[in-house]
Amino acid sequence: MPQGEMKEQEVPDAHFTVDKQNISLWPRDLPSKPDLSPGLRKPLTARVAFICLSLVLVTSIVLQAVFYPWLLGKISDVKRDAQVLRGHVDNFSNLSSDLLSKSGRVQVAEVQIQMVNASLNRVQSQILSLGAIVERASAQIQGLTRNWEEVDHLNAQIPEVKRDLDKASALNAKVRGLQSSLENLSKLLKGQNDILRMVSQGWKYFKENFYYFSHTPKTWYSAEQFCISRKAHLTSVTSESEQEFLYKTTDGLPHWIGLTKAGSEGNWYWVDETPFNKQQSGRFWIPGEPNNVGNNEHCVNIRVSSLQSWNDASCDDKLLFICKQPYTHSDL
Ligand SMILES: [Ca+2]
Secondary structure (H helix, E strand, O other), X not given: OHHHHHHHHHOOXXXXXXXXXXXXXXXXXXXXXXXXXXXXXXXXXXXXXXXXXXXXXXXXXXXHHHHHHHHHHHHHHHHHHHHHHHHHHHHHHHHHHHHHHHHHHHHHHHHHHHHHHHHHHHHHHHHHHHHHHHHHHHHHHHHHHHHHHHHHHHHHHHHHHHHXXXXXXXXXXXXXXXXXXXXXXXXXXXXXXXXXXXXXXXXXXXXXXXXXXXOOOEOHHHHHHHHHHOOOEEOOOOOHHHHHHHHHHHXXXXXXXXXXXXXXOOOOEEOOOOOOOHHHHHHHEOOOOOOOHHHOEEEEEEOOOOOOOEEEEEOOOOEEEEEEEEOOOOOO
């Protein structure tokens, strides 16, 4: 140490250092050791101790000066690390509680997974059945496609069919018309047949009525009974043409007709309930008739071949007679 050396040169009696160097580094002839007394050695020891303590103190101060900031930094680092560690511990605690809750959730999730698996199994079986259904549907679609092609083919034929239908409809209308004509003809023929049948039985046809001119004389009442048995009555006369037909057919032979006042209070009436028109019928009486001879002439006959041919006579006289039956178109 230079300072030590300088102090050695300034202070010649500092033999301790010189003596020590001579021993360890430069072996020389040993100087003769001064005879140090114990009184001198004590201050020297104290100084050495002081120096050493100073050195230690300085070193300590230097070290403190050097390392104190470093230590402060370290302490703050440690604190920070402690805080970080505490944070980790807290996080770990939270993580632990999370793990517990998540463990419960995991169990729930396992149950749910089992349920989902069961559902998946069901879905799988449903998918299989759906596959079968799809196959059947596919087959049906193919069949429908073929049917559709047939429908298209038929659709193409529709216009032609429609024309045929129109023709058929027109023909049908004609057929209906013909059928109606046939029905009318049939009815006409049936009417003709009825007329022929009645004519064959001795009846005469005139303007929608059949007339029967008897061959046997009867009283007026018996004659009416005969006509009733033939679904007829003694004839009424309601027009000049009918009167003409009757008197011409009787050809002058007296015939009972259905006009009488028997059972009434002197009023003429038609036995077939045709209303009696006294004014229009007045022209059919023989002039001077009805004269009611003997106050006993209550029935009327056609006596002569003339428009004025009516005569009142006794109802008990036996005369030929005329029945009248209206031609009923029962089948029309
Ligand atoms: Ca008379």
